[in-house]
Amino acid sequence: MPADDSEIALEPWKPNPVEGYPKLACHMGQYSENAIFRRFGSLNSQNLLYLQAEITHLERDLRDLESIDNQTQQGSDRVFASNWYWLDDSRHDESHPQLQLVLAIRAKLKEYNGFIIQQATIQQLSRPDEYDIRALQDWLDRPAMGNLAFEGADRHTWGDLKTPINPDSDLLALSSRGEVSSDPFSCWFSEKFVPWFHHIFWHRVKKPQDLETGIARYRDDAIHRFTLSITTVVASLLPVLAIIILYCVKSMSTRLGLVGLFTTIFSFSLMVFTNAKRGEIFAATST
Structure with a gap:
């Protein structure tokens, strides 16, 4: 006797593109940061x-x-x-x-x-980030992903993992990281620390979004909020810490040395935690 319609469990349809342009197009559609093309x-x-x-x-x-x-x-x-x-x-x-x-x-x-x-x-349109180019090269190289399927004249469009990235490459990115990597600290955190932390520990907690490729994805807005929180804490503690230390130090010569040290730390923090220009750094430091 055939089962009732309410008893039939239909699994959601999942695209299974063939290797080459179809599979790469699906990957770029899912991971917009890898939508990298020739500028011509x-x-x-x-x-x-x-x-x-x-x-x-x-x-x-x-x-x-x-x-x-x-x-x-x-x-x-x-x-x-x-x-x-x-x-x-x-x-x-x-x-x-x-x-x-x-x-x-x-x-x-x-x-x-x-x-x-x-x-x-x-x-x-901005140039692609070096980290995103490497990620796309890695995807194209892995057997379970791109599997080096391209054989035409365009197979060298994105280079390969064995050669350095040409800064003058004729490439463009449709999707920019924007606020996530707008300053050196955010760029380092998203491109260096997060992959390292995931590889060392967090892969035990966060499961891959795609079991076939093993890719785990972290939301850009979540990374931005976390780096913004760190920047806010540093910006709040730095002047308070300077005031407390200068209050506790009695020697005038030591105070002058500490003033120079904290001024340097303040300027370095502006350069690392913000995307301030040189003139803005000079103005803020003088103030």
Whole structure:
């Protein structure tokens, strides 16, 4: 007798992409920090240069044609430069090519301006973090993950674990770490301390999010809140500690030495725990 519908336990569907582009795409969709792609900076610039050259030639032809039409003594050609009606009226007259040239330039300018805006947007995307590149390289290299499945010309896009990362690599990251690694301390904590702590101890407590790959994920906002708490504690204790120590020390020469020491510690803390600029560090230290 078949089981009732209420007794049938349906397991949730889980994608099982094949190795190569499908599996890498699913990985990038799940871990946005690994969505790293080629910028194609030189090709985009070359494309803009070609369009620029093409429009430049069209512009020169238009200026020459405008000058010729302006000097014509017969017909409406001489008023094309000052009366749009007559220029538009020549739309279907092949003996007056000025309007056709204007429309061709308009189409090319639309294409050119679109590429300019796209290129400006691409240039604003940040470079991928070195830690994220290494994480993606590690994923591509492991047999249970990427398994070095790519065989085409793009297989060297992200480099490999055996070679140093090129700082001038033509790569961009769709997702930036933002506040998590906005200062040296947060960057060190998220990229060095958390992986080390997980490897030494916390892997016994935190189970992998994906059992197939063994990847354990830590939320960026949780890491940010923790590093913010540490920064707040340091910022609160440092001036209080300085006041207490200076109060307890009676020797004036020792006090002056401690003032210099605490000033140095304060400046170093600004550099490590914040993303303050040099001018801001100088101003805060002087204050």
